[in-house]
Amino acid sequence: MTYTEILLRSILAVTILLLIPRILGKQTVTNMTFHDFVTTITLGSIAANLTFNISLKFTYELTALVLITSLSFLLSVAALKSRKMRSWISGSPTVLIEGGKVLEDNMRKIRYTMDSLDQSLREEGVFNLExxxxxxxxxxxxxxxxxxxxxxxxxxQDIGLVGRAQSFPIELIMDGEIVDDNLERHGLTRNWLEHELSQRGKTLSDVFYAVRGTQQQLVFDYYKDDIYNPMDKE
Incomplete structure (x- = not known):
């Protein structure tokens, strides 16, 4: 019975954690501000307890998850409506270098070291502070x-070249399956796709991935790549 309860709790915890970012917004997983960091740590702890700590009532854990999610949502709304609240909830950017000069006072306030700054610059491809x-x-x-x-x-623009208009890439085939929604949304058909492949001597069954690129060009990746000695970095 204990194993069954843990299994059910685990499934429920994962399901709830998958739903929460949809409620709070994608910034919860992409833009980890102070607010998002605290929310993520708290929800993770509660979800872990929900999964394994069977000494705590299920309803207590579920109530805590709902309350934390609701509070986080309300804080997000408050941050949208007030710049001061947004600064307090999510923090504010700190200028570290201005006019080529390192601002030591700003770095000291946030306890940010020169080693950390050098590392961050290198990650952006900058190895010379100048x-x-x-x-x-x-x-x-x-x-x-x-x-x-x-x-x-x-x-x-700097060298006087005028670029062509670009469009968002459209995925036509993924994992060997035609993405019918994308075809329909952009006025494309299976017959058109099959015709394009036939001109290349291929059929739909040959294609692993296909995309129409930013310049309307078609790019296909086939199951047979004719690479007989693929590189393996492991």
Whole structure:
């Protein structure tokens, strides 16, 4: 009976944790601010207890999950309506480098070391401090940088090239299955897709993945890649 109860509790805990991000928003898993960090840790602890701590009543654990989720949702709403509340709930960015100068006082306030700053810059592909005009520690712990003009990469606009209009990529086949919704949504048909494949000497059964790219180009990945000695990094 105990094993059955743990099994049911585990299934319920996972189900609830999958539903909670849909209620609170995707930022819960993508943009880990102070608020999201506290919410995630708390919900994880409650869910763990719900799963294994059978000495606690199931209703107590479920009530705690509902209350924490509701409180987090209300805090998110408050953050949307008030800039001051948003700053208190989620924190605010901190400028670490301004005009190429490291702001030691700002770093000291948030207890951020020079080693951490160097690591964050390297993760952004910057190994020389002199390349940086501005660096900002964001609420999610990431460092955003603006390079000095002389170190910025040239764009098409800089060299006078006019780019073509781009569209969002459309996945046509995934894991060998046609994504009918994407075809219908963009006015495409199976017959059109089969025709494109026949021009390449292939059929639908040959394709593992297919996408129409940003320039309307079709890209196909086939089950048979004709790679006889694939690289294996393990």
């Amino acid at each position: 390349e940086v005009e501005y660096a900002v520690l964001e609420n999610n712990g990431k460092v955003s940088i603006l390079k000095k003009e002389g170190y910025q990469l040239a764009t098409k």
